[in-house]
Amino acid sequence: MKGGVGGGGGSSYTFHPKRRWRGFVVAVLGLVILSMLVPLIFLLGLHNGFHSAGYVAEPRNAVPRSFDHYGNTRTWNQSEDVTESLGKEAGNRTIDEDATQVSPPKRGLSAPPPVMLKPPSGTNHTKIVVEVIKSVVDESEKSCELKFGSYCLWRQEHREDMKDMMVKKLKDRLFVARAYYPSVAKLPAHDKLSRELKQNIQELERVLSEASTDAELPPQIGKKLTRMEVAITRAKSITVDCNNVDKKLRQILDMTEDEADFHMKQSAFLYQLAIHTTPKSHHCLSMRLTVEYFKSPPLDMEVQQDEKYMNPASQHYVIFSKNVLASTVVINSTVMHTEESGNQVFHVVTDGQNYFAMKLWFSRNTFRQAMVQVLNIEDLNLDHHDEATLLDLSLPQEFRISYGSANNLPTSSMRTEYLSIFSHSHYLLPEIFQNLKKVVILDDDIVVQQDLSALWSINMEGKVNGAVEFCRVRLGELKSYLGEKGVDEHSCAWMSGLNIIDLVRWREQDVTGLYRRLVQEKLSMGEESLGHVALRASLLSFQDLVYALDDTWVFSGLGHNYHLDTQAIKRAAVLHYNGNMKPWLELGIPKYRNYWRKFLNLDEQYLTECNVNP
Structure with missing residues (x-):
C-alpha cells in the first residue's frame, strides 16, 4: 500500500516534467511557424488585404498582366494597346515601387510630369496601367506641339486614312524575302525552305502587280502574308553569310533609289505638262462652242x-x-x-x-x-x-x-x-x-x-x-x-x-x-x-x-x-490665284477652290455635256 502509494508518488514525480516539456515544444514550434509565415505573407503580398486604402505596385521592370475572358493570366501585349502610338520607348515605361509614378523614357519624346496613382480600393491593377499610358500619350502630344510648333497641328489637320497600309506591308516583306533568298538557295540542306521562299515571293509579286490599294487585294491575302512571315522567320534562324544578305540588300536599295528617281522626274514632267496643257473638258467646251457659233445665226x-x-x-x-x-x-x-x-x-x-x-x-x-x-x-x-x-x-x-x-x-x-x-x-x-x-x-x-x-x-x-x-x-x-x-x-x-x-x-x-x-x-x-x-x-x-x-x-x-490665313482671305477685295495651281485645274489647292467655283454656273448645258467640274 505504501509502496503503491510511493510508486504512485514516484510516478507522479516523473510525469510532471513531461507535461512541461511538451508545452515548451509546442511554443517553440509555434514561434518557428510564425517566423516562417510572416516573411511569406510579405513576399506573397497578402498583407494588401488588410489595408483599406492603397495597393502594392508592380515591381520595377515587371511586365503588366491582364486576364482573358477565360480567367487565365496572360502577358500584356503592347501592340494591342495604346502603346503603339508611343513606340518602343513608351512601351518600356515602368511603374516606380515607392512613388508609383511613370518613369520617363531614355530617349525620344520629352517626358511628361510624374503621374501619381491613387486608385480607390478594389480597382483592377491592369486598368490602372492602361490609364497611365493613355495620360502619357496625351501629355506627349502636348509636348510635341510645344516642341515642334506647327508641325503637330499640320499633322492633325491633314491626317488621312492610309488606303495602302497592307500593300506597303507586303512590299516590306517582299523586300526582306528577296534579300534572304539567294543565301538560303545556296544551302542544299534547306531546299524545302528555298522553294517555299521562292513560291511566296512569286505570289506576292503577282498580287502587287495587280493591286495598288488595300481594296484591290484578294480575299486570302492575310494567309499569304502569314506564310511569308513564317518563311522569313525560318530564314532568319538559319546561319547564312551576312555579306551575301548585305550585298543583296544594297542591290535592292540601289534599284529602289533608281526607281524613285525615275518617278520623281516623271512626276515633275507630268506636273509641268498638266500646268501648260488645256484640260480635256475645257478643250471640249471650247470646240463645242466654236462649232455651235458657226451653226447659229x-x-x-x-x-x-x-x-x-x-x-x-x-x-x-x-x-x-x-x-x-x-x-x-x-x-x-x-x-x-x-x-x-x-x-x-x-x-x-x-x-x-x-x-x-x-x-x-x-x-x-x-x-x-x-x-x-x-x-x-x-x-x-x-x-x-x-x-x-x-x-x-x-x-x-x-x-x-x-x-x-x-x-x-x-x-x-x-x-x-x-x-x-x-x-x-x-x-x-x-x-x-x-x-x-x-x-x-x-x-x-x-x-x-x-x-x-x-x-x-x-x-x-x-x-x-x-x-x-x-x-x-x-x-x-x-x-x-x-x-x-x-x-x-x-x-x-x-x-x-x-x-x-x-x-x-x-x-x-x-x-x-x-x-x-x-x-x-x-x-x-x-x-x-x-x-x-x-x-x-x-x-x-x-x-x-x-x-x-x-x-x-x-x-x-x-x-x-497652302498656308494662307483664312481670315485674311475673307477680308480681301480680290483674291489672286498667282502660281501654277490654278483653281480650274485638278492641281488647284482644294481648300481655295470653292472661292472660285461659286461664281460658275455648273448647270449650263455645255458644261454638263463636256463634263466640266473644276
Whole structure:
C-alpha cells in the first residue's frame, strides 16, 4: 500500500516534467511557424488585404498582366494597346515601387510630369496601367506641339486614312524575302525552305502587280502574308553569310533609289505638262462652242453697241484671257458685288483660236446689266501690226524669283518669291482703246469679293499704274538682273492682278515705247527667250510711275501657298490665284477652290455635256 502509494508518488514525480516539456515544444514550434509565415505573407503580398486604402505596385521592370475572358493570366501585349502610338520607348515605361509614378523614357519624346496613382480600393491593377499610358500619350502630344510648333497641328489637320497600309506591308516583306533568298538557295540542306521562299515571293509579286490599294487585294491575302512571315522567320534562324544578305540588300536599295528617281522626274514632267496643257473638258467646251457659233445665226448686236463699248463715262474693265471659264468667273464675281452693274463694260481680249467660242458664250450668258465685248487681238488694226511678237496674245507673266542677300550666301539661304507682271499684250492698251482715258485691268485668275467702284475715284497723283506693291522683292535685290544703272534700290516690285491704268499719262510718258526699247536692248545682248526679258522691261518701264494701292485690295498666293490665313482671305477685295495651281485645274489647292467655283454656273448645258467640274 505504501509502496503503491510511493510508486504512485514516484510516478507522479516523473510525469510532471513531461507535461512541461511538451508545452515548451509546442511554443517553440509555434514561434518557428510564425517566423516562417510572416516573411511569406510579405513576399506573397497578402498583407494588401488588410489595408483599406492603397495597393502594392508592380515591381520595377515587371511586365503588366491582364486576364482573358477565360480567367487565365496572360502577358500584356503592347501592340494591342495604346502603346503603339508611343513606340518602343513608351512601351518600356515602368511603374516606380515607392512613388508609383511613370518613369520617363531614355530617349525620344520629352517626358511628361510624374503621374501619381491613387486608385480607390478594389480597382483592377491592369486598368490602372492602361490609364497611365493613355495620360502619357496625351501629355506627349502636348509636348510635341510645344516642341515642334506647327508641325503637330499640320499633322492633325491633314491626317488621312492610309488606303495602302497592307500593300506597303507586303512590299516590306517582299523586300526582306528577296534579300534572304539567294543565301538560303545556296544551302542544299534547306531546299524545302528555298522553294517555299521562292513560291511566296512569286505570289506576292503577282498580287502587287495587280493591286495598288488595300481594296484591290484578294480575299486570302492575310494567309499569304502569314506564310511569308513564317518563311522569313525560318530564314532568319538559319546561319547564312551576312555579306551575301548585305550585298543583296544594297542591290535592292540601289534599284529602289533608281526607281524613285525615275518617278520623281516623271512626276515633275507630268506636273509641268498638266500646268501648260488645256484640260480635256475645257478643250471640249471650247470646240463645242466654236462649232455651235458657226451653226447659229450671225450675231448683229455687236455693231449696234460699239458706241456703248467705248463710252468714256462707263467703268471699263479689261481682261486678257484664253480661258472661257476663267474670264466668266472674273466678270460674274465683279458684277455680283456692285450696285450699279449697268455702268460696267468688260472687254475680253483673246486670240483667234478662242474668239468664236467666247463670242457665243458671252452672247448666251448675261451678267445683270453689264456689257461684255470680245476682241480678237489678231484682227485689231494697230500701228505695230508688223511686229508679230507683240501681236500674239500673251497672258500676264508669272515668275518665281530666287535670290540671296548681298553677302553671296549659299543656295540654302536663298529666298523664293512669286511675282506676276504685265505681258507684251498689255503694252498695246493705248492703241486698242484710243478713246478711253482710264481702264482697270483684271487678270483671269482672280476672284472679286467686294465692290470695285471705289477704284475709279482714286487720285493717282500723276502716276500711270495703280498696283499693289510687293515689297518682299526690292529692285536693289535684283541688281544683277536689272543692271546697275538707273535702278532705285529701295523701290518695291509691283504685282499684276488688279491694276488701274491712266491711259492719258501712259501716252504722255510713252511707256510702250520705253518697254519696246528695253526689250530690244536685252534681246541684242543675246537673250534667247522673249518671255525672259519681260520681267526686267516691265519693272524698269514703270519705275517711279506706280501708285501704291492699299494691300487690302488684293490678296495673292492662292495658286502656290497652302498656308494662307483664312481670315485674311475673307477680308480681301480680290483674291489672286498667282502660281501654277490654278483653281480650274485638278492641281488647284482644294481648300481655295470653292472661292472660285461659286461664281460658275455648273448647270449650263455645255458644261454638263463636256463634263466640266473644276
